[in-house]
Amino acid sequence: MFTLIIGVVFLILFLDLRSRIIRLEEKTGLQSPINRQQISGGGGQPVTALGGGGNLVPNPTMAGGFLATSLAEKQGASVGERFGAWLKEDWLLKLGVLLLLIGFGWLVTYAFMNNWIGPMGRIAFGMIAGALIMILGWWRMGTSVHQGGIFLAFGSTVISMTVSAGRVFYGYFGDVPSLVIMFLSVAFVALASIKWNSRALSIGSLILSGLAPLFSGVYGDEVQLFSYLMVVVLGTIWVVAKTGQRVLNTASLVMIILFSLPWLLSYGSNREIVLMFIYAFSVIFFITNTLAILKNKGNIEADLVTAGGSGLFLLTWIIMVVDKDWQSLIISAWMIVFAAGAFVIFKITKRIEPFYIYAGVGVAMLAAATAAELNGAALVIAYTFEVAVIALLMQWILQNTVFAEKTSLLIVVPIILSFENIVARDWRDSVIHEHFFVLLFLGITMLSLGLYFWQFRKASNTSKSLEICSGLVIAGSLYLYLLLWLSLHASFQNDDQAVMFALFIYTVIGLITYIYGRVHNIKGFSVYGGVLLGFVVGRLLLVDVWKMELSGRIITFFIIGSLLIGTAFIGRSKKGEVNNVQ
Template identity: 20%
Template sequence: MTNKVVSLFNGRTRVAQVGPVYRRNGGERMASGFILMSLIWLLLLILVPILLAQVLNLSRNVKDLKRRLEQLEGLSLGPVHLPSPGEPPPKPPPQPVQATAPIPAPSQPEPVKTVAALAKPKADLEAIIGGSLLNRVGVVAFVFGVAFFLKYAFDNRWIGETGRVILGLFAGLVFLGLGERYQRKDYPRFSQGLTGGGIALLYLSIYAAFGFYHLIPQVPAFGFMICVTAASVVLAVRYRALPIAILATLGGFLTPFLLSTGVDNQRVLFSYIFLLNLGVLGLAYFKNWQLLNYQSFILTAITFIAWMVRFYVPEKLWTTVFFLTLFFLVFAFLAILYNIIHSRSATAPELILAFLNAGLYFGAMYLLLEDKYHDYLGLFSLAMAGIYIGLSYFTHARHEKGRFLIWMFLGLAATFVTLAIPIQLKQNWVTIGWAVEGAILSYIAFRYRSWNVFLAAFAILALVFFRLIFFDVQLSRQFVQEEYVLLVNKRGLSFIVGIAAMLLAGYWSAKASLKSSTEARAAAGCLLIIANVLAIILLSVEAYDFLEYLRYQNRIPHAVSRHAQQLSLSIIWALYAAFLIVAGIWKGYKPIRYMALLLFSLTILKVFFLDLSGLERFYRIISFIALGIILIAVSFLYQKYKHVLIGPTATGGESE
């Protein structure tokens, strides 16, 4: 057991140097220790007498103030029990007359009560400044004063190394004793300041004995610090003092850093951190000190990152993964502990902690596994999604008020599914995977009437649109190396699946009747318009690139392909605009018809300004004739279905 504790950081054997030679040659090395040990002399020679005198004065003043306060309270409460001057002795029959007499009675103590109520906030502020703030500032001032005094004393070799450590330990115990004494006398803030100073002195004295003066080996130093941490926790619970608990937690996490010898012992270090976390989180739960949860999480992350930067090697991969997962599970369980057991909604800090826990764990695991196990990272991301789906189900089954926590878990699950797709898949399959995910989320939102899930689906489909426009549109242009088939290629498949996903999402959004009908229709309309924009882009790019492919294959001349490309764009835009007009008339949907009119406008501008000057005569003729026929046909449709599009009143007026 001793060997295991010794190997906590694989401490090296250190030999203390003593005697005149050490004092002559070690002066510069000791200079850094003077500041840390500066508290010792002040406590014994300066601080304790002054502190006792000040405390006695404060005690007398407080007793006088209490006596005066009791007298004031007696005056304010006394008149309430006095009978009113006009009230007769116990005369029961004339009870109605008494209704006018008691009214002045409570008016007498009212001014005193109001003054006391107004004076209370001032007293609280004064107590905070005088009893707490001055206490902390005073301790810091004493630290600096002792630093200067001890530096002078050590430079003159008044006290040896062992004496310094002993004085520091004794001073720490004196501080703890004073803290206990004044805690019993009901001076909590003053007592907490003394207790915190004593704990700090004990930590620093043990560290100096090990790190600076080499008076004790690593095993006793580690044991002493553990004892100080445990005693600090006991005092925090006994005094009901969160600041002492925070100091104890900080000391517990600093112990490995203070006693480090520069050599790694991963298993013992992380086992110690795990057990320390269990103790701190248990204390936070039973005392309802949730600030300790956040402190423990931050310090655990700092410890892990510091170890990774300095000691990690690939040979320690799976041990690191094991402990990292252990830490993750502890804080993941912490996210639901308070909400399920106490049946309350999650607070914003708790949600942030759960989110950071998931993000840091996934990021660390990605860095650890990316080198050798990149092909499995997508599965790992899906496993993370499964964990949070399970947590959301567990929370939903046991806690009706955990709505925010459930939605956060589901949001994390959707995020990890979204991340798994680009991690595991390549090129257009990323877009296809996101499109399928967006469609599935849209159906889930439709099935369970959830607007939040619809918002998640819209976010995923926004990623789909981004990838289609900026990435997938460039696919399938290797005209020489591979056979090009119109629409049946990587780009065509990505666009078709993305368009289908958006149409389905728009349909389910309109059918779900979520939020207000205006918002649901607006969302459905946006998705429908985006889907048609993508369809126009797909048809245009496919036609253009297909003719480009024929030119690369020397199947058509270069001049012909250039004119044919421009002509195909004009015809495709006009035909698609006509298709939108027909669909808009059939469904009675104005946004589609407005989009068609806008597309017609663009087509007309292109034909009259680009095709007229850029195309040869033959292609120009075809472009104008085709556009004219399509526009005339659309105009006829508007005239025929005018009563549907414009209304019976306008139709009747025009027919006359």
């Protein structure tokens, strides 16, 4: 015990001396002279400790734990780099506290085993020791925020461990009183983080508050646990309002997600009770994040992550827990909330990032509500219609064709779902069925969206980067070609006749687009037509020449060849007319 006290006193004296040296260097902007020679700076450049006249010379590359951390944060360092800088800062203190914590645990265990003090004295000793360490940390915060924060966290941990031991081994505390005591110690740490605006201490207090239910025994009671977490979330919002450290909201959301996982992944009782708390948390996060985005003119990355994460978390809970008969109605209500939030935020702030996040959550909820009500062909058609409407709404609200085109890429979802309609058995003996209308509607929608965006870009003289609208036109036409192919094969019992008619129509379409592109000098049309004609000729020479009967080959080759030859003369005539006009 005497050795432990001596170690603590020595550590305090050492840290006090070190902080005095650091403050002196910060005030004067000087490097303390180690010797009268040059020493190497952080970048390998020499730093003069003493000038020629014996005067101290400011050190432009002054380093140190605290300064290194500050520079890393200011220069936008990654999380790993900031954590490394945090470890480097006062690493002796962190190591010493860790060893003291381990030694304290062994000391208490040894005292318990040898009955040095009674049960009540053991608990009182731990509580008093933890309180004294926290008081020491509060006093130390006035001179060194980082060191004081470590002592505060250390003291709060000691109190939590002591209360947990008293509850488990001696029954001195009930579950709720234990949680209250632990929470008060953590609240003291959070208060210090507000007073000295310490992000590390704020995050530390949030972590300690998350560990308190595990030590107190309220984890198995849903009402007690999530009521406590509600208090923690509200307290976190208060800390954020005082300090502006919005990353704490994200951290509190992660804590809620982790605590709710056992109920989300199980099918036991009381999931509906937890769901009510999830609704309440979602409302709180939505309101606070919306207000933060509207108020904050700077960086809102943490708010965006929290908004998107809370929305998807809520959607997951609704899908996993809510009864199937109510899912679509509840999801639709929340979808309206997020869609309205996206519209209001964009109209007030004109910022596109929060609109993306809120609208994205709304779209995900719309898709989930649709899937809850429909399936099969009806689901594919509904998804196709929703994608088209969403893309057009984005164009109308944002007046941004690029983003509207990117939104239309959601058409990939109904495309994937339509594979089942392409290979359906109904194509063997009939044409008009649900699969026919799926392919027809999907093809027309993609073709219409592509042509709309292409015309809009042409009218606004923004014809660069046409990959998406061109891809929509090509994908839509491919679906229509596929529909024609399947329909002809279902209509004709003779496959050669179906192939002949299909290739004839493909050739006519290819010739029309190729000639139109050449005459109007539109490269996209001419390339499209050329590729389609190349496909027809390649199919004839590589596939049909071996599979068709002789009579079918003769007729097909004569028809396709005649069309190509006739078009060659038309192309020359048109070209001559164009040249004469010029």
